[in-house]
Structures are given as structure tokens and as C-alpha cells.
Amino acid sequence: MGEHEEKIEIMRKYLTDMSTGFYCHIGGEVPSKKINNALKTFAQGMDSDTIIGFYDTTSFGSGKNGYIFTDDKMYYVEMFEKPKKLWYDDIKQIRMLKSSKKDSDRELAIDFLDGSSLYIEGGLIKKTPLKNFLNEMKNFEANKKAEKKKIENEKKNNFGAESAGRGIGAFRTVNNQFEEEKFHSRQGHGFAAERANNLFDKLTGHDAKIVGDDNAKNGADRVVDGVNIQSKYCATGKRCINECFENDGKGTFRYMTDGKPMKIEVPSDKYDEAVRAMEEKIKNGQVKGVSDPNEAKNIVKKGHFTYAQAKNIAKAGTVESLTYDAVNGTIIASSAFGVTAMITFATSMWNGEDFEDAIKIATYSGLKVGGTAFITSILAAQLSKAGLNSALVGSSEAIVAMMGPKASAVLINAFRVGSKPIYGAAAMKAAAKLLRSNTITAGITFVVLSSFDVANIFRGRISGKQLFKNMANTAATVGAGTGGWVAGAAIGSAIPGIGTIVGGLVGSMVAGSAAGKVTNAVVGSFIEDDADKMVEIIQDVFTEMASEYLLSNKEAEKSVDRLKDKLDGKTLKDMFASNDRKKFARNLLIPIIENQISKREVIHKLTEEQMLYGIREVLEDISDMEESYA
Structure with a gap:
């Protein structure tokens, strides 16, 4: 027996007792003509499929007045009054007023959770059975939740949360691809080394960031724990050091900060040779303010990767490249997981789920979107390194030419977090790069999300029509989410206190939401x-x-x-x-x-223990499911 049928049985216990001699109808027995009349007069917007009872108080049974009870609310109209509606779950308590011997002459006072009250005093309905019915319906949902221990997440539509998670995942993936397009240049391995070392420092607890994208003359490439670093990844240690001096190694040292030399980061396998080369430069007086050759070890910094590893990171299909992209993918996936899980958890709580179920629903959604973001990030990076990015140069530049410099500036500045805005030709060039990265990311996201449907059709689990419908819906959702991110990010970056990320999340969530x-x-x-x-x-x-x-x-x-x-x-x-x-x-x-x-429950940040509990429960459910199919 489903919930609707259970509620009909509750209605059956009380409806006849409520009557003072008028027509009573249970569930599907209500004549359609009466329903149509009620919809026109006092039950506008009612879903007739949810009716569990109708007490018609008209003299000739027209259905234009009375009390309609549905799964979650009651519609009614009393003589000389406007139509009213009350929700069972809004009820805090019901009080009986007046102690008249005749039950229909009594009055009900219904107090709601928001502090308001409503009074039912019409003489055409008996108040005691009505009170008992409303109390039982008020408690019904709470009782059902106590009984229900397992959930079917596939039936939960978390489109807005998942779209926001995919939005943040796509945003970070596109940004990575945008930055890593430099990997295809002649000095691409140097840029790869710079980002790989920066990623390593972040993962080992350091405050590290890339600052060299501003192309400042003789500026730092990276800053780690407040220390400026210039990365030089060349074939020999001597060449690494020569590039730090004017006139191809013959002039003075170029990278100075507040009168002191910056750290020079070199390949780990070229470190000793680089130190010796720096000692020679100091002896020759080429490093301003430094005369002791032993200071070379304080200036030259040993990178975390060898020269060969840096070259392999910039290529597609190598172990180093896949490892680097997987680590990046993990970071991106964690952001997507966190955003999706938190939004889903909040909306689940607001929709009435209990705490444990809300955590499980949030975890399912987070894992689903996080997994997609992880796979998408790796595939996008590998395809870009394999040359797909270059193949899109012509089409992306043609689109940007049609957009013009103003629109291009809006587009690119919406994605450049923490960087100074750029305009004109520079914005158009950067926007073309961004479009290439976005095209690859969106395309792969569509393929990854659709792959499950494609697999299902070969397994005979869905029809061809359903596959087409699902893929069309996926394409629309991905497209809307991406477009929503761009629009939201652009608006957010222009509003103080909102910012690009928040604007993008809201835009993606709204556009992709159902x-x-x-x-x-x-x-x-x-x-x-x-x-x-x-x-x-x-x-x-x-x-x-x-x-x-x-x-x-x-x-x-x-x-x-x-x-x-x-x-x-x-x-x-x-x-x-x-x-x-x-x-x-x-x-x-x-x-x-x-x-x-304002009536929503305040959602507090989940602790690590709570999220780990949710993940454990989800994984155990998945394990149980696999065993049942084995």
C-alpha cells in the first residue's frame, strides 16, 4: 500500500463522522463534475490526483462548497467567508474552543508553527473528528520518516546542486586548460615544471601560488610561503643559470627583490651543476650585493622534478602527464563534490529529509558530480596536450572576431580569478584560448554523462527513444550550466562583495536547475x-x-x-x-x-566525521547492491 492509499484509509476513519448530513466521498470516488466545480470556486491549483476525501456541504451536491482533503493539505470554504487552505505539516497544535453539546457548534483553533492561528467555526462540520483527523495527518509524515531507513537516491532530483557542482568543476578545468595551453609552446616544459612544482608545494602544506602570468619584467614565477621564486628548467644546469643573467649569462643577475636575489628553481637532476655555475657568477661579481660563492646554495633551489619529468608532464599519454593531471583532477573533483554535497544537503533538509538521509543524499550527489569532474579534467587535459586544442584555433578565433573586443573582455575577465582585467586585442586572444578550453571541457562532460546511457542501451536497460531524450536533456543541462556560469561570473565580478566564483555558482545553478x-x-x-x-x-x-x-x-x-x-x-x-x-x-x-x-532550518557546515559517515553508508549501500545482483 502506497502513502496515498494509507492516507485514504485515515480519511475513511473520520469523514463520515465529520458529516452533519451532507455528501461524503472517499478518494477516487469523487465525481469529476464536483471536482471541476471545486477547482473553480474554492480549490484553485489543487492536484485532483491527491484527493483523499471530499465533504460536499452544498444542498444539491454541486461541489461548489465544502471541505476537500488531499495528501498534504485541506481546502475549504465556510459560509460568507473566503476560500482557505491549510497544510497539515504547518500545524503546531489544535485546540477545541466552546464546550457546546452539539459537536458542529464547537470551534477549532489551529495554531501554526509560524505563530499564526486559524479558526474553524462553521456549523456544517463536526469538530471532534476533524480535529482527530488533522492531528493524525500532522503526525503521519514524521511517523513515515521514522520507519524509512533506506533511500533511493535515483529518484531525488538535485539538478540545481549538481549543475552548480559541474559548474565549479568545469570552471577549474577550463582555467587549468587555459593556463596549460603554454605547455604547447617551445618552452612548454618550463611552464609545466612551474605548475607541477607549485602543485607539489600546495599538496605538502605550503602557501604557494603562480604569479608569473602577469608577464612582469624580471618578475617572479611563483611565490611560496612569501618567498619569490623564478623557475628555470633547461637541458643543463649551466644554461638554467645563464638565463638568469643579462647578455646570455655575461651580464648582471636579473631577478632581484628588495635588493636581494630571488630563488632560482632548477631541475632536481641539474641542481649540482647549477650551484657550481652560480658560484662562478658570484666570484665574477655578477650578482649585486653578493660576494660569498657559498651563497649560491641559498640562491639556487632544487626543484621537485627532473628535466625529463617536466618534459613528459607537457606531453600526452606519459606516466608523468597522467599523474599530474590526476592530481589536478582530484583537487577539482573535491571542489565539485563539496559544492554539490553542501547545496544538496541544505535543500534536502529544507525539503523535510531527516539529518542522516540528507547526508546520504548529499554524498551520493557529491560523488556523482565529483567523479564526473575528475574524469572530465583528466580527459580534457590529455586531449589538449594531444593537439585537440590546436585544432580548434581557427574556429575559436573566428567566433571571437564576431564577438568583438568588448564582449571578449567580459567573457575572459569572468574566468580570470585574481588577475587584473584585460581588454582589447589581449582580451580577444585570451578569449579564443578560453573558448577552446571550454569547448573541450563541455564536450567531454557531455560524453562522460551520456556514457552511462549509451552503456545502458547496449545492456537493454533503456530504449533508443529514451537514450535520445536523456542525451538531449544532458546536452541542454551542460550547455545551460556553462552559459549560466559565464553570465553569473561576469555579473558577479562586477558587483562588490559577490565575486566571480559566487556569481558563477549562482548562474550555473539557476541555469542548469530544474x-x-x-x-x-x-x-x-x-x-x-x-x-x-x-x-x-x-x-x-x-x-x-x-x-x-x-x-x-x-x-x-x-x-x-x-x-x-x-x-x-x-x-x-x-x-x-x-x-x-x-x-x-x-x-x-x-x-x-x-x-x-526564513522558516528553513539553519544548515551548519558538516564536520569531517559526518561526511565520512555519509561516505561509509553510501559505499556500504553500493556494496550491498552489488552483492544482491551477484
Whole structure:
């Protein structure tokens, strides 16, 4: 027996007792004509499939007045009153007022969790069975959650969270590809060494960052724990040192900071030769302020990788290259996992899941998106090193030429976190590189996400039509998420306090989210009148805001209920006369929606122990599933 059927049985216990002599109908026994009349008069927006009971209080059984009970709410209208609706899970307590002998003359006071109250005093329904029914329905969800220990995550639609996670994964992958395009140049192995050493330092607990992308003359390539470092990866140690001096090694030392020489990072296998070469330069007086040859060991820094390893990192298919890309992929995947898991956890809690289930749902989504980000990052890096990036040069430059310098600057600056904005020809050149990286990343993401559907069709688990539908949906989601990231990042970078990352996350989440499905179920509950155009604008703005605020289906419908109380002829006329109708609609909706989300449970950051618990539970479930199929 499903939940709907269980609720029908609860209804069956009380409905006849509520009646004072009028018509009672259980579940699917309600005549369609009565339902249609109720929808027109007092139950606008109701899903007729959720009806568990109808107490029709009209004299001739038309269904235009009465009490309709559904899976999660009650619609009713009392004599000379406006239609009302109450949600079972909003009820805090129910009090019986008046001690009249006649049950129908008594009055119910229903106190809600938000502090408001509602009174039912109509004489056409008996209050004691109504009170008992509402109490049982209020407790029903809590009882079901206590019984339910396992979840089926495949049925959970976390599109917004997953789109945000894919957005951050794609953003970091594209940035990596953008930076690593230098690997294809004549000195590509030097750039590879610079980034590999920087990655190693980060992973071993140092505060390390790349600063050489600003192309400052005689500037540092890297900064590690506040120390400026210039990377020189050449075929010989002597050549590494000669490149640090003017006139191909004959002049003075070029890399100085506050009157002191920078650290010179060289291949680990060229270190000894490099130190000897630096000692000679110091003896010759070519290093300003340094006269002791023993200082050479303090100036020359031994890199973490050999010259050959650096060259292999810049190539496709080598062990070093795959290892480097895998480490980068792990970092990217952890970001994607974290973003997806946190957003999914929050929305699950707001949707009423208990804590343990919310962690498991979040972990499933995080692992799914994190795994995709890991594979995508490695494949994108390897294909780029294999030459796919170069093959896209012509098409990317043609697109950028059509975009022009202004649009190119918006695009590239949205992705350049922590760098100074660039404009003009430099922006167009950088935007072309970005488009190439983005094309590869988006394409691989689509292939990776679709690969499961392709595998399923060969295993006979889905039809060809379903494959086409799934792939079309995947393409739309990936495209919308990527476009949303660019738009959001561009807007976020222009707004103080928001920033590129936050803007990109919001843009990706909104664009890739299926929150439109939530609003489709409730926008029909707006009452149409002569101000249809104004209502359409409000519906469109509400749809946008439902995505922005991650409204659940219940939150969206409750917001619409509050909106209908405010949406009268005067308001619509004021909106029609306003200069900016969308802004008017947004201002109308903001306090309603923010009041609704203020009731959400505050979501605190998960501890490592909690996430490890979630991961353990998920992996154990997967193991159990595999054993059951074995």
C-alpha cells in the first residue's frame, strides 16, 4: 500500500463522522463534475490526483462548497467567508474552543508553527473528528520518516546542486586548460615544471601560488610561503643559470627583490651543476650585493622534478602527464563534490529529509558530480596536450572576431580569478584560448554523462527513444550550466562583495536547475482576470526567483498562497502603471519568499566525521547492491 492509499484509509476513519448530513466521498470516488466545480470556486491549483476525501456541504451536491482533503493539505470554504487552505505539516497544535453539546457548534483553533492561528467555526462540520483527523495527518509524515531507513537516491532530483557542482568543476578545468595551453609552446616544459612544482608545494602544506602570468619584467614565477621564486628548467644546469643573467649569462643577475636575489628553481637532476655555475657568477661579481660563492646554495633551489619529468608532464599519454593531471583532477573533483554535497544537503533538509538521509543524499550527489569532474579534467587535459586544442584555433578565433573586443573582455575577465582585467586585442586572444578550453571541457562532460546511457542501451536497460531524450536533456543541462556560469561570473565580478566564483555558482545553478518544474505545478493557481499580462510577468519573475532561492515545491506553493492574498485589482493596476514591471513584481515577491525561507532550518557546515559517515553508508549501500545482483 502506497502513502496515498494509507492516507485514504485515515480519511475513511473520520469523514463520515465529520458529516452533519451532507455528501461524503472517499478518494477516487469523487465525481469529476464536483471536482471541476471545486477547482473553480474554492480549490484553485489543487492536484485532483491527491484527493483523499471530499465533504460536499452544498444542498444539491454541486461541489461548489465544502471541505476537500488531499495528501498534504485541506481546502475549504465556510459560509460568507473566503476560500482557505491549510497544510497539515504547518500545524503546531489544535485546540477545541466552546464546550457546546452539539459537536458542529464547537470551534477549532489551529495554531501554526509560524505563530499564526486559524479558526474553524462553521456549523456544517463536526469538530471532534476533524480535529482527530488533522492531528493524525500532522503526525503521519514524521511517523513515515521514522520507519524509512533506506533511500533511493535515483529518484531525488538535485539538478540545481549538481549543475552548480559541474559548474565549479568545469570552471577549474577550463582555467587549468587555459593556463596549460603554454605547455604547447617551445618552452612548454618550463611552464609545466612551474605548475607541477607549485602543485607539489600546495599538496605538502605550503602557501604557494603562480604569479608569473602577469608577464612582469624580471618578475617572479611563483611565490611560496612569501618567498619569490623564478623557475628555470633547461637541458643543463649551466644554461638554467645563464638565463638568469643579462647578455646570455655575461651580464648582471636579473631577478632581484628588495635588493636581494630571488630563488632560482632548477631541475632536481641539474641542481649540482647549477650551484657550481652560480658560484662562478658570484666570484665574477655578477650578482649585486653578493660576494660569498657559498651563497649560491641559498640562491639556487632544487626543484621537485627532473628535466625529463617536466618534459613528459607537457606531453600526452606519459606516466608523468597522467599523474599530474590526476592530481589536478582530484583537487577539482573535491571542489565539485563539496559544492554539490553542501547545496544538496541544505535543500534536502529544507525539503523535510531527516539529518542522516540528507547526508546520504548529499554524498551520493557529491560523488556523482565529483567523479564526473575528475574524469572530465583528466580527459580534457590529455586531449589538449594531444593537439585537440590546436585544432580548434581557427574556429575559436573566428567566433571571437564576431564577438568583438568588448564582449571578449567580459567573457575572459569572468574566468580570470585574481588577475587584473584585460581588454582589447589581449582580451580577444585570451578569449579564443578560453573558448577552446571550454569547448573541450563541455564536450567531454557531455560524453562522460551520456556514457552511462549509451552503456545502458547496449545492456537493454533503456530504449533508443529514451537514450535520445536523456542525451538531449544532458546536452541542454551542460550547455545551460556553462552559459549560466559565464553570465553569473561576469555579473558577479562586477558587483562588490559577490565575486566571480559566487556569481558563477549562482548562474550555473539557476541555469542548469530544474526548478522550473517546481513552479509549473503552482503557477496555474493564479486566478486569471483582465490583468493577464501583469500576472504573466509575475509568473515569470516568480519562476526566476524560485530558482534563485532554491524553493521546494511546498515552499513555492505556500508563497503563491501568500501572494494571492496581496494580488488584488489595485496592486495589478499599480503594476501596470509602473515604469519597470519586472522590478515591481520582484519587490512584491521578495518579502513573501524571504518570509517563507526564513522558516528553513539553519544548515551548519558538516564536520569531517559526518561526511565520512555519509561516505561509509553510501559505499556500504553500493556494496550491498552489488552483492544482491551477484
